[in-house]
Amino acid sequence: MNHQEGYADDVVKGxxxxxxxxxVVAVLLGVVISLQLAWPQLNLPxxxxxxxxxxxxxxxxxxxxxxxxxxxxxxxxTQRLTRTRLWSPGLARFQLWxxxxxxxxxxxxxxxxxxxxxEYAELEWPVALLVVVLWVIFSINIIMxxxxxxxxxxxxxxxxxxxxxxxxAILYLVNNVGIPVSLTKxxxxxxxxxxxxxxxxxxxxxxxxxxxxxPLAIFYYFLPKSTGVPIYSHRMGVIAxxxxxxMYLWTGAHHLLWTPVPDWVQTLAMAFSIMLIAPSxxxxxxxxxxxxxxxxxxxxxxxxxxxxxxxxxxxxQTLQGPSQAVRTFSAFIHYTDWVPGHVHMGTxxxxxxxxxxxxxxxxxxxxxxxxxxxxxxxxHFWLAVTGQLIFxxxxxxxxxxQAVMLHATNPDGSLHYSFMETLIELYPYWHGRAAxxxxxxxxxxxxxxxxxxxxxxxxxxxxSS
Amino acid sequence: xxxxxxxxxxxxxTAVIMVGTVVTMIAPFRWINDPKLRIxxxxxxxxxxxxxxxxxxxxxCNNCHTQTVRPLLAxxxxxxxxxxxxxxxxxxxxxWGSRRTGPDLARIGGKYPDxxxxxxxxxxxxxxxxxxxxxxxFLERPLDTSLTERKMKALGFPYAPADIExxxxxxxxxxxxxxxxxxxxxxxxxxxxxxxxxxxxxxPFQDDKTVxxxxxxxxxxxxxxxxxxxxxxxxxxxxxxxxxxDAELFKSVYAGIPAGGMPAFGETLGKDRVWxxxxxxxxxxxx
Numbered sequence: 077m078n079h080q081e082g083y084a085d086d087v088v089k090g091x092x093x094x095x096x097x098x099x100v101v102a103v104l105l106g107v108v109i110s111l112q113l114a115w116p117q118l119n120l121p122x123x124x125x126x127x128x129x130x131x132x133x134x135x136x137x138x139x140x141x142x143x144x145x146x147x148x149x150x151x152x153x154t155q156r157l158t159r160t161r162l163w164s165p166g167l168a169r170f171q172l173w174x175x176x177x178x179x180x181x182x183x184x185x186x187x188x189x190x191x192x193x194x195e196y197a198e199l200e201w202p203v204a205l206l207v208v209v210l211w212v213i214f215s216i217n218i219i220m221x222x223x224x225x226x227x228x229x230x231x232x233x234x235x236x237x238x239x240x241x242x243x244x245a246i247l248y249l250v251n252n253v254g255i256p257v258s259l260t261k262x263x264x265x266x267x268x269x270x271x272x273x274x275x276x277x278x279x280x281x282x283x284x285x286x287x288x289x290x291p292l293a294i295f296y297y298f299l300p301k302s303t304g305v306p307i308y309s310h311r312m313g314v315i316a317x318x319x320x321x322x323m324y325l326w327t328g329a330h331h332l333l334w335t336p337v338p339d340w341v342q343t344l345a346m347a348f349s350i351m352l353i354a355p356s357x358x359x360x361x362x363x364x365x366x367x368x369x370x371x372x373x374x375x376x377x378x379x380x381x382x383x384x385x386x387x388x389x390x391x392x393q394t395l396q397g398p399s400q401a402v403r404t405f406s407a408f409i410h411y412t413d414w415v416p417g418h419v420h421m422g423t424x425x426x427x428x429x430x431x432x433x434x435x436x437x438x439x440x441x442x443x444x445x446x447x448x449x450x451x452x453x454x455x456h457f458w459l460a461v462t463g464q465l466i467f468x469x470x471x472x473x474x475x476x477x478q479a480v481m482l483h484a485t486n487p488d489g490s491l492h493y494s495f496m497e498t499l500i501e502l503y504p505y506w507h508g509r510a511a512x513x514x515x516x517x518x519x520x521x522x523x524x525x526x527x528x529x530x531x532x533x534x535x536x537x538x539x540s541s
Numbered sequence: 542x543x544x545x546x547x548x549x550x551x552x553x554x555t556a557v558i559m560v561g562t563v564v565t566m567i568a569p570f571r572w573i574n575d576p577k578l579r580i581x582x583x584x585x586x587x588x589x590x591x592x593x594x595x596x597x598x599x600x601x602c603n604n605c606h607t608q609t610v611r612p613l614l615a616x617x618x619x620x621x622x623x624x625x626x627x628x629x630x631x632x633x634x635x636x637w638g639s640r641r642t643g644p645d646l647a648r649i650g651g652k653y654p655d656x657x658x659x660x661x662x663x664x665x666x667x668x669x670x671x672x673x674x675x676x677x678x679f680l681e682r683p684l685d686t687s688l689t690e691r692k693m694k695a696l697g698f699p700y701a702p703a704d705i706e707x708x709x710x711x712x713x714x715x716x717x718x719x720x721x722x723x724x725x726x727x728x729x730x731x732x733x734x735x736x737x738x739x740x741x742x743x744x745p746f747q748d749d750k751t752v753x754x755x756x757x758x759x760x761x762x763x764x765x766x767x768x769x770x771x772x773x774x775x776x777x778x779x780x781x782x783x784x785x786x787d788a789e790l791f792k793s794v795y796a797g798i799p800a801g802g803m804p805a806f807g808e809t810l811g812k813d814r815v816w817x818x819x820x821x822x823x824x825x826x827x828x
Contacts, residue, residue, distance in 0.1 A: 119675035126675060127601025189599035193634050222547045230544050238547060239554045255695045257688055263696060268629025269573045272637055277566040321554060325561030334611035335637060336626035341569050407613055411641040483615045490811025491618050494762060495644045500671045
């Protein structure tokens with residue numbers, strides 16, 4: 077058993093607990109702000125307006141739920157893949173404490189309006205500095221564990237973990253450079269189009285280094301663990317790894333098509349976005365081919381269901397993303413609800429489904445108990461997928477409809493619709509999105525209940541080996 | 542080989558990450574904001590405008606409003622002249638945004654009179670009934686000016702001591718409106734873009750009662766917020782007794798009256814609909 081092997085797993089439990097708590101907060105806030113968009117009277121100024129709550133939603137989701145779970149699972153995976161106890165469990169415990177302080181501070185300062193305005197880099201400089209400290213001690217712990225490992229070979233998951241550690245560090249440091257005015261106010265060091273280009277180099281590669289590499293590391297570890305058969309091709313994983321981390325960094329400016337950023341930067345971003353389909357689908361095919369002869373497990377094994385749906389959403393995401401990066405299509409759907417539809421397929425579909433599978437796998441092993449209810453896990457799965465699909469599909473339709481209306485012209489060349497005429501048509505879709513979000517939130521509560529019950533009253537696993 | 546050497550793997554991964562970073566993020570610094578692309582008319586923010594911009598940032602306005610007009614027909618007709626790199630050289634941070642839940646604001650400066658902004662920001666639904674914008678009436682509180690001078694210094698913007706004094710006693714809303722009115726108005730695009738109304742101006746719908754319903758609808762949507770639901774006036778003058786030939790009224794609606802704060806509706810409405818709303822307004826006078 078794990079404890080006999082001497083792994084430091086208490087900190088894994090701690091990070092999982094808190095990441096789930098922040099995940100619930102993130103989705104709950106998502107539901108709240110979706111309702112605020114549909115019913116503006118639900119805005120309660122000054123602290124509880126859409127403008128102040130939306131950054132808390134994204135930060136709680138990406139940093140609280142996403143990175144919190146990655147920290148837990150990286151600690152879990154790294155120890156097992158290196159057959160080595162964590163370099164410093166004490167440092168990891170301090171990291172958990174600091175992590176919660178940072179996320180709580182982030183929520184409070186954002187609600188107070190201390191906001192640097194750059195998406196996913198909103199935190200004012202003192203909080204951002206704490207994030208840097210957090211990441212440095214996390215990286216040191218993982219890297220030192222890898223260096224003094226007992227297993228010579230580095231499995232592909234560790235490659236993604238190591239790349240994510242350096243990638244996030246570079247992105248975060250560069251984009252957060254600022255000119256402080258006081259403890260609670262600073263300005264970006266870059267101006268105008270430069271600031272925009274740096275920001276979206278950061279923003280899009282946060283998608284690479286936070287929402288792609290870590291879930292892939294987790295996917296590559298837990299798919300074989302769940303199915304009991306090895307991954308289809310290590311070599312394909314390696315090729316996809318290097319091309320992924322090479323190509324991603326060129327694509328940030330696809331968020332800035334048709335803006336005053338130089339055309340050649342936009343065109344490079346467009347070309348590399350299309351090329352990214354190859355490494356992305358390298359991982360998808362690796363997942364699918366690993367299922368050869370094992371597809372019956374989609375029926376029998378709920379973990380596999382989460383993982384294969386997750387990688388399928390990743391595959392769809394990495395086809396839709398490049399299509400949006402093409403100038404002509406971007407001209408049409410950029411700035412509409414299409415984009416939140418896209419983003420939430422990635423976060424609710426791909427990242428979260430893979431995290432759910434990993435947590436369902438890890439928790440029974442950490443606590444020595446069987447999962448409380450497979451039936452509830454299945455219910456969680458179907459509600460999550462349904463909620464996510466309702467969310468994304470309504471947003472795609474809303475985006476296309478608004479785009480068509482915004483671009484419609486009369487025979488004399490004048491615009492056919494005023495802005496408000498296009499906006500009022502969105503209300504029904506916003507109601508649909510809120511419904512999808514609520515369904516997803518319910519699925520999350522079922523997940524939490526199942527996990528809590530597992531740790532307290534799941535059947536004890538017999539120690540056999 | 543790399544499978545067994547984590548330090549080399551880390552260094553190699555960093556190098557690979559840096560290639561695209563250098564080409565698409567670092568290299569563009571050489572070209573973006575190049576002095577050659579400077580636009581002489583574009584001025585730094587005044588202390589009041591800068592404070593307004595900070596309130597825009599604090600309230601997260603950029604979550605719903607973009608600030609960049611793309612060189613696309615629909616964008617240019619709806620918002621105005623497309624955005625140039627040189628217009629943003631004083632923007633730290635940039636506020637281009639990523640989602641237009643509300644309309645783009647890159648060219649909002651000079652579009653409406655101040656009074657429109659005061660009323661609309663405090664209570665958007667009183668002017669645009671189905672708007673989903675939150676009410677920002679609380680911005681009527683006094684502006685905190687303790688950091689104003691340090692902010693100007695931090696950004697290297699020129700100011701006179703009198704400018705700093707002038708900010709004191711203002712409300713947060715005053716600052717926000719001052720910022721709104723500066724947005725996109727440094728370059729004289731509005732004057733140049735002002736639609737020239739050429740040819741003979743004859744109302745094609747004169748005495749055509751069938752267009753009154755549509756004219757009323759357009760009036761309710763685009764005119765009533767300033768001129769009142771019953772043409773009684775408000776932010777703009779009363780139109781109840783307007784005594785102007787159709788052609789003059791058409792010109793005012795189509796091309797706007799910049800000095801008086803009247804926006805131009807020609808680009809968004811088109812000639813036909815402008816004539817319809819003119820017909821509606823004139824009909825009210827007669828009946």
